[in-house]
Amino acid sequence: MTELSAMILDRIRDVPDYPQPGVMFKDITPLLADPVAMAAVVDELAGLHQVDKIVGIEARGFILAAPVAYRAGAGFVPVRKKGKLPAATLEESYDLEYGSATIEVHRDAFTPGDRVLIVDDVLATGGTAKAAVELVERAGATVAGLAVLMELAFLKGRDRLTGVDLHSLVIV
Numbered sequence: 163m164t165e166l167s168a169m170i171l172d173r174i175r176d177v178p179d180y181p182q183p184g185v186m187f188k189d190i191t192p193l194l195a196d197p198v199a200m201a202a203v204v205d206e207l208a209g210l211h212q213v214d215k216i217v218g219i220e221a222r223g224f225i226l227a228a229p230v231a232y233r234a235g236a237g238f239v240p241v242r243k244k245g246k247l248p249a250a251t252l253e254e255s256y257d258l259e260y261g262s263a264t265i266e267v268h269r270d271a272f273t274p275g276d277r278v279l280i281v282d283d284v285l286a287t288g289g290t291a292k293a294a295v296e297l298v299e300r301a302g303a304t305v306a307g308l309a310v311l312m313e314l315a316f317l318k319g320r321d322r323l324t325g326v327d328l329h330s331l332v333i334v
């Protein structure tokens with residue numbers, strides 16, 4: 163295990179039975195509260211790919227993706243839950259470990275040919291990440307990679323993302 167992985171693992175809190183019985187929720191707030199660990203995470207994610215845009219997935223993905231975009235000198239594009247973006251959108255629906263959701267991106271969020279890194283906190287079933295990849299591609303950009311803080315391997319999200327360059331800072 164790398165020093166960075168150990169630092170992340172040490173700052174993610176397990177909360178049993180949230181938001182419903184049987185789910186072990188990975189709470190990233192202790193990591194967010196630690197400026198040294200956050201700086202290390204943001205620097206690592208910003209160095210993964212040379213891209214034009216960083217895509218963040220609402221809501222926890224935003225917290226990581228915006229500083230990564232700043233650090234990488236790239237633009238930031240929000241992928242939001244349905245009904246939150248004001249202009250014309252594309253949408254994708256998917257199932258979660260604890261429910262279902264629809265996410266959207268602005269149709270004009272990308273310049274054709276933009277290379278994009280998608281950033282989120284947790285990869286669980288992969289439903290969110292797969293929907294985000296599809297949205298970005300439908301909007302005319304190329305997904306250079308997908309980066310998450312933590313991958314929950316037992317939920318096999320990786321298997322739904324064949325062909326995507328997936329980088330997980332911690333796999334549990």
Ligand SMILES: O=P(O)(O)OC[C@H]1O[C@H](OP(=O)(O)OP(=O)(O)O)[C@H](O)[C@@H]1O
Nearest residue numbers: 220221222258259285286287288289290
């Ligand atoms: O791999 P999956 O099974 O799709 O799960 C992963 C997603 O679930 C969480 O988001 P959530 O929808 O709970 O929203 P939040 O960030 O607004 O809390 C997490 O931030 C990922 O986006």
Ligand SMILES: Nc1ncnc2[nH]cnc12
Nearest residue numbers: 186187188189259284286
């Ligand atoms: N167990 C979990 N903890 C935190 N975020 C999640 N998103 C989906 N499953 C999750």
